[in-house]
Amino acid sequence: MNQSFEKSLYNWRLRLANINVMSEELRATRIEKAEQLKQLGMNPYAYGWKSTHHAAELQAKFAELPSGEEVEIEVAIAGRIMARRVFGKLAFFTLQDETGSIQLYLEKKRIQEHMGSEDAEAFEHLKQLTDAGDILGAKGTIKRTEKGELSVYVQEYTMLTKSLLPLPDKWHGLTDVAKRYRQRYVDLIVNPEVRDAFRKRALVTAGMRRYLDQRGFIEIETPVLNSEAGGADARPFVTYHNTLEMELYLRIATELHLKRLIVGGFEKVFELGRIFRNEGISTRHNPEFTSIEVYQAYADYSDMMDLTEALITTVTQEVLGSLKITYQDQEIDLTPPWRRVTMHDVVKEKSGLDFTQFATVEEAKAAAKQAGLHDIDKCESIGRILNEAFEQTVEETLIQPTFILDYPVEISPLAKPHRSKPGLVERFELFIVGRETANSFSELTDPLDQRDRLEAQAARKAAGDLEAQGVDEDFLTALEYGMPPTGGLGIGIDRLVMLLTNSPSIRDVIAFPLLKPEKGEPEET
């Protein structure tokens, strides 16, 4: 093995560890500092720390403290060093914890007084052995500096964790978008607003669970691994169970199992959880995402509209304190009631096409093409042409929250026929900023009708439609035992959180979005 080969091999290994050759020097000096700390009797990887306060608490509590004044209260605090400003016998560190940041006022004299008996060089060690990125604990009093910065006037400090890798540029931060997603931990350290988005996301899911819990809904977890993927039109992920020797599919919806629970006698159920769909990645799509599905016996889609409004406005108010929000320069007003309009009416409104007038598919196709719509030839029914017309002319115009009602039966295999409009089902979708945010129907409870619809789906699947559903025989059996009239609702949590956090990409609200693996390494080692 020649030397250059060994070197390149070494470089590749470092790359695998996300460490570049050049940063290796920086890293080596920090490892050396950790070693020196050990020799001084300080563990660079401590076991714990007791804080008395968080940064934000101190900032709030001493907001009125005048500049230059000190308060003789003993506090202990911990966090990551984000910036160091070091003088000969004085230093200022900016310490960041989960709540915010506060300055450490580190005076040689004061530190030597309190730590001097054990370690006369405590201040020099602080200067030499700490770096931005280290996690530090500090005890001291409170002082607002002459320049007006609230600070902990440090008496003692403890290294809690020595960081070996440098933080991104303190001024420009981490702007490489790919790196932000790949190394989300670094993104979170240096971009506080990213933490805020995930905090809001947690408030949304907690708020929904609380709202439903208070109204008697119970959350039941249904299987992720299924022998048949149903409940939606989407390609599933396929996996394999070794001892059963069978293929299994990751769920593409929670619908069919939650309905089985309604058959079983639960009257109000929901599940908030992860869904997997084997489709492309975009600013609005991640292959794994989160939905909430809610089923309520003896309710219909009108009841579910009320529930949708209530759920979304409740969590929005909780999270943002207002129902008026700004999303990417658009003003959105979530104050209910939201507009309710049928698909037929809104398509007529936007495109001029009145689908109630068409007697044949050919007639509808001709009119749709006349109106300038594309991809019409693939549609084999009036209902699918109507849906194309909706997607092409209406969808993106629905900026303010709008319920679109009464969908064609062909594209809604699990919804109950409309009680008064032939060919349609009792279904709505909610659109906000042009995006489908919720989907709901009066659930189909007639087992024979359901069988016909699923068999039609299965025929499409057999004909090569990869998104069509198969026949879930066990689900049909459940329906034959009898399911009460039921309203069902699904809400896309990621899209809702995007809206509430003003995030342009779904990747901004998923902590670890799916990315292609980074480019290859040598085949041989």
Added chain:
RNA sequence: GGGCUAUUAGCUAAGUGGUAAAGCAGCCGCCUCUUAAGCGGAAGAGCGUAGGUUCAAAUCCUACAUAGCCCA
């Protein structure tokens, strides 16, 4: 799947064919009110990967990789 754009030091980045700027971080000095601290010094770059054109390529061409945006 298609189009456009990007990829230069750990981070942020300049450089449109002729020896690869700079700031921050790191290293060595000085410094008790800084907060993008300051001043002085010495380092640090396979210019995404692989080919090609050229006396000469970070720069032009072709693939490929990754990402972003738009479209389907």
